[in-house]
Amino acid sequence: MTEPMLKLENVKTIVNKGASNETTILKGINLTINDGDFITIVGTNGAGKSTLFNVISGNLPADEGQIYHNGADITTMSVEQRTNFLARVFQDPKVGTAPRMNVAENMLLATKRGEHRYLVPRKLKQNMTRFTKLAASMHNGLENRMTTATGDLSGGQRQALSFLMATLKRPDLLLLDEHTAALDPHTSRSLLHATNERIHQDHLTALMITHHLEDALTYGNRLIVLKDGQIAADFKGEEKKQLDVDKLYEYFED
Amino acid sequence: MNLITSAIGQGLLWALLGLGLYLTFRILNIADMTVEGTFPLGAATAVTAIVHGASPIAAACYAFLAGMLAGLITGLLYTKAKIDSLLAGILTMTAAYSVNLRIMGKSNVSLLGHATLLSGFSGLPQYFDTVSLGLIVIIIVTALIVFFLQTDYGQAFIATGDNPMMARSLGIHTDGMIIVGLAVSNGIVGLCGALIAQSNGYADVNMGIGTIVIALASIIIGEVAFGELTLNQRLIAVTLGSIIYRLILLAVLQLGFSTNDLNLISSIVLAICMMLPQLNNILHIKEPFLKGVKTHD
Numbered sequence: 001m002t003e004p005m006l007k008l009e010n011v012k013t014i015v016n017k018g019a020s021n022e023t024t025i026l027k028g029i030n031l032t033i034n035d036g037d038f039i040t041i042v043g044t045n046g047a048g049k050s051t052l053f054n055v056i057s058g059n060l061p062a063d064e065g066q067i068y069h070n071g072a073d074i075t076t077m078s079v080e081q082r083t084n085f086l087a088r089v090f091q092d093p094k095v096g097t098a099p100r101m102n103v104a105e106n107m108l109l110a111t112k113r114g115e116h117r118y119l120v121p122r123k124l125k126q127n128m129t130r131f132t133k134l135a136a137s138m139h140n141g142l143e144n145r146m147t148t149a150t151g152d153l154s155g156g157q158r159q160a161l162s163f164l165m166a167t168l169k170r171p172d173l174l175l176l177d178e179h180t181a182a183l184d185p186h187t188s189r190s191l192l193h194a195t196n197e198r199i200h201q202d203h204l205t206a207l208m209i210t211h212h213l214e215d216a217l218t219y220g221n222r223l224i225v226l227k228d229g230q231i232a233a234d235f236k237g238e239e240k241k242q243l244d245v246d247k248l249y250e251y252f253e254d
Numbered sequence: 255m256n257l258i259t260s261a262i263g264q265g266l267l268w269a270l271l272g273l274g275l276y277l278t279f280r281i282l283n284i285a286d287m288t289v290e291g292t293f294p295l296g297a298a299t300a301v302t303a304i305v306h307g308a309s310p311i312a313a314a315c316y317a318f319l320a321g322m323l324a325g326l327i328t329g330l331l332y333t334k335a336k337i338d339s340l341l342a343g344i345l346t347m348t349a350a351y352s353v354n355l356r357i358m359g360k361s362n363v364s365l366l367g368h369a370t371l372l373s374g375f376s377g378l379p380q381y382f383d384t385v386s387l388g389l390i391v392i393i394i395v396t397a398l399i400v401f402f403l404q405t406d407y408g409q410a411f412i413a414t415g416d417n418p419m420m421a422r423s424l425g426i427h428t429d430g431m432i433i434v435g436l437a438v439s440n441g442i443v444g445l446c447g448a449l450i451a452q453s454n455g456y457a458d459v460n461m462g463i464g465t466i467v468i469a470l471a472s473i474i475i476g477e478v479a480f481g482e483l484t485l486n487q488r489l490i491a492v493t494l495g496s497i498i499y500r501l502i503l504l505a506v507l508q509l510g511f512s513t514n515d516l517n518l519i520s521s522i523v524l525a526i527c528m529m530l531p532q533l534n535n536i537l538h539i540k541e542p543f544l545k546g547v548k549t550h551d
Contacts, residue, residue, distance in 0.1 A: 083424060
């Protein structure tokens, strides 16, 4: 039996340690993510969804417990090192791209995610055809704006670019942190479609936080409900298919 | 004519200061005060080296290395000790003052009777030696920066200044980038100090005062004068901005101001350039003239 792609063992995070307002956000998370899982995550505000992502990405330390990637302990690995196998798309379109660099330059940066960068010519022209083709796969005109500074793109195009950049170099695990929440309903839906398409085509392993219960039910093969820093429910395969919005909504009532 | 040639020569030599600061101020988005200490540090290092028998070229290299060291210290204070970038620069700048006095042994050291980089151009008409030296150095340094920024490493460097959070999420070690940027930037400023000292024929412990304003003036005048440009063109605009700045100073001095007024004039020129976007809102000065200041500021 091979090791799971990612495994969290009794992970706890505490903020304001030692102070009077010390709070435990994640209260012992046990989670095994297998290769090819597309897991949607729902939960109330403050349930610890973003904290979970921050702990996986290394932006927040796990105060207790262990995290394993393909069986190797990565609990104390730095953010930069983890980017070698991990990519993330944030909710805010401004976070994912460099505003003064153009679309192609941003994509070029992403091709070397987690790698050493050397004093060698960047080879932008040689990649242009490939980048333009990828941009066209987002169906929002991004391919016509390859030399536009990303700061001048629409939020939807910018977020589509962030998503492309996260998947340009195949990540072992893709973290989607409400990546369509800041977009209008139409743009949001089309990015979600493109996301789903790409995840299936490339057989990516992904975690997606969302506040839309319908989306959480529609997409993915597994659904996790986070509640008060713990996994309240974990629906897989058939179990998830049987689930409906009303049933899921019960987890949000006290 | 001679005065104009002289101003162009000075503009070319001082342009190095603007290029050095461009790396931190415009690309990394850090206002680095270290340069006020690095500039005289470069001058002190070069002059002391020449007086002790070093060749003018070797002296300039030592000045570059000394500048890098100062930048490295600011970089470590900022990224590792988490001291605010402005304060980290001021700390290094202040410390450099004492170091410069130690290096020189007194507050002013003359190069009288020693060969300098300009001695190599002695056959040329007056002031053309500075122009020639300035052109050679500026072309080399600009070409190296252009090459650097177009490499994988350089692109990561730009991304670090543009969006540090995204840079980290792509695995770029932003702290390392900032340290390297500050070191290289201050190395160039140190080199500038060495060239100015060799051109003036002396180093003075107080020669750093006002240098950050001069550097900013080159950058901002270049942006105001030439509008929207690509990154490479912007680097050239810094040199042209530096020359324009010298010509403005020349014009002001012709009006009867003394060299003692230079720092006041520099600040006023820079302040006016930086106020242009605001003034435009009130006075509606024509748009194209201002494009450069508005974008990316």
